[in-house]
Amino acid sequence: MGLSALGIEYGSYVLVAAIFLLLLTGQPLAWVTGLVALIFTFGWFGGSALPLVTARIFGFITEYSLVAIPMFILMAALLDRSGIAKDLFNGMRVLAGRLPGGVAVQTLIVAILMAAMSGVIGGEIVLLGILALPQMLRLGYDRNLSIGVVCAGGSLGTMMPPSIVLIIYGLVASVSIADLFVAAITPALLLLAFYVGYVLILCLRNPQLGPPMSRAELAEESVGSAIRSIIAPMFIVVAVLGSIYGGVASITEAAALGVSAVLVIALLRRELTVKTLQDSLVHTLETCGMIIWIGIAAAVLVGVYNLMGGNRFVAAAILGIDAPPVVIIMVMMLILLVLGMFLDWIGIALLTLPIFVPIVVQLGYDPIWFGILFAVNMQVSYLTPPFGPAAFYLKSVAPKEITLKHIYTALLPFIALQLVVLAIILFYPPIATWPVN
Numbered sequence: 001m002g003l004s005a006l007g008i009e010y011g012s013y014v015l016v017a018a019i020f021l022l023l024l025t026g027q028p029l030a031w032v033t034g035l036v037a038l039i040f041t042f043g044w045f046g047g048s049a050l051p052l053v054t055a056r057i058f059g060f061i062t063e064y065s066l067v068a069i070p071m072f073i074l075m076a077a078l079l080d081r082s083g084i085a086k087d088l089f090n091g092m093r094v095l096a097g098r099l100p101g102g103v104a105v106q107t108l109i110v111a112i113l114m115a116a117m118s119g120v121i122g123g124e125i126v127l128l129g130i131l132a133l134p135q136m137l138r139l140g141y142d143r144n145l146s147i148g149v150v151c152a153g154g155s156l157g158t159m160m161p162p163s164i165v166l167i168i169y170g171l172v173a174s175v176s177i178a179d180l181f182v183a184a185i186t187p188a189l190l191l192l193a194f195y196v197g198y199v200l201i202l203c204l205r206n207p208q209l210g211p212p213m214s215r216a217e218l219a220e221e222s223v224g225s226a227i228r229s230i231i232a233p234m235f236i237v238v239a240v241l242g243s244i245y246g247g248v249a250s251i252t253e254a255a256a257l258g259v260s261a262v263l264v265i266a267l268l269r270r271e272l273t274v275k276t277l278q279d280s281l282v283h284t285l286e287t288c289g290m291i292i293w294i295g296i297a298a299a300v301l302v303g304v305y306n307l308m309g310g311n312r313f314v315a316a317a318i319l320g321i322d323a324p325p326v327v328i329i330m331v332m333m334l335i336l337l338v339l340g341m342f343l344d345w346i347g348i349a350l351l352t353l354p355i356f357v358p359i360v361v362q363l364g365y366d367p368i369w370f371g372i373l374f375a376v377n378m379q380v381s382y383l384t385p386p387f388g389p390a391a392f393y394l395k396s397v398a399p400k401e402i403t404l405k406h407i408y409t410a411l412l413p414f415i416a417l418q419l420v421v422l423a424i425i426l427f428y429p430p431i432a433t434w435p436v437n
Helices: 002-023 029-045 048-063 063-083 084-091 103-118 124-136 144-156 163-174 177-205 225-247 251-268 274-308 309-317 325-340 345-362 365-381 391-394 406-425 432-434
Strands: none
Touching: 002 084, 002 406, 029 048, 029 274, 048 274, 063 084, 063 103, 063 124, 063 163, 063 251, 063 274, 084 103, 084 124, 084 177, 084 225, 084 251, 084 325, 103 144, 103 225, 124 144, 124 325, 124 391, 144 163, 144 177, 144 365, 144 391, 144 406, 163 177, 163 345, 163 365, 177 225, 177 251, 177 365, 177 406, 177 432, 225 251, 274 309, 274 325, 274 345, 309 325, 309 345, 325 345, 325 365, 325 406, 345 365, 365 391, 365 406, 365 432, 391 406, 406 432
């Protein structure tokens, strides 16, 4: 008697339970998902199901849009290892340092510029943790505010084009990645405005939380040098986003343009060494390897689950909720928020979106809008304990006296701000859809 004797309802429960129980053993998500996928493939359909596995793997790894991901990761790795981002941060001190909370605001602006250059998240948090956190603490900034700004700002890459999250969503949901990029700009800037507003309100009410820089420190940088420090990053942003929005290049071609721009700038700045290039390529291979293995395992699992009838079972269960469609979307958001506490966003996207997106379309909603909701939701997951990758990225470079408890406590106000923005986009979709309609 095979697993098919369980029926789709109990089979679904066993499948989900098996994934979470195996994750408790500490094994990587890719291996857990792949093992469960193989067990259910052969346990449900028998040995003749092998072509299903190979077809799903081949279909995933030959997707052309995936080529953009290693390019953007390489671009982020080169930016991390060159002095472009460091000079951008240091140069902008003269523009923000006079204002209470100004260095925190500057950190957020630098964060969104870095997000617009690469769309990769973890590296931004580490870089800001090295550059911005020590400076804010040295200037007497409140510890919780400093930590929250670094983690929340560094996570803006989930929203700001060219976001890897949006690329994966567009790939899985079969919607235009360029349209997703256009739709994401307003929500990303809205989220930035909430962060900046929160910082300014706190620091203007109590300047001791974010004291301005002294005149001596401000004198170290001139306005001219500050403007020059912005030129290279803005050139990279224009090369990537300008080529996409101008219709000059596809997403993949724009990613290659971005890498070329960073390479040229690093070469002109005499920062492109063999070691820099080697380290960047190794980091790109490691990160892409993780994404591809999770993607392969998830593709097989989703494929076999759909063949089992799982997509129809989940759709019937969700659509069977006796509530308005917006409540069903809220249930989906809640599921994603809970999953985000335990799973990596890549796994969440590849496991849930093939099931959720058809339901969203069936309810009459725009999948582009749902993609923006998903991106905001994944930004919340970056900060939410116990998984909260942002906390672990920052802990790796933070001073020893800063513990994970300190970091998670500091993130709570920023998680609340993210949830407010999520609610705004949920109940007022035109914020995301107006540029593409």
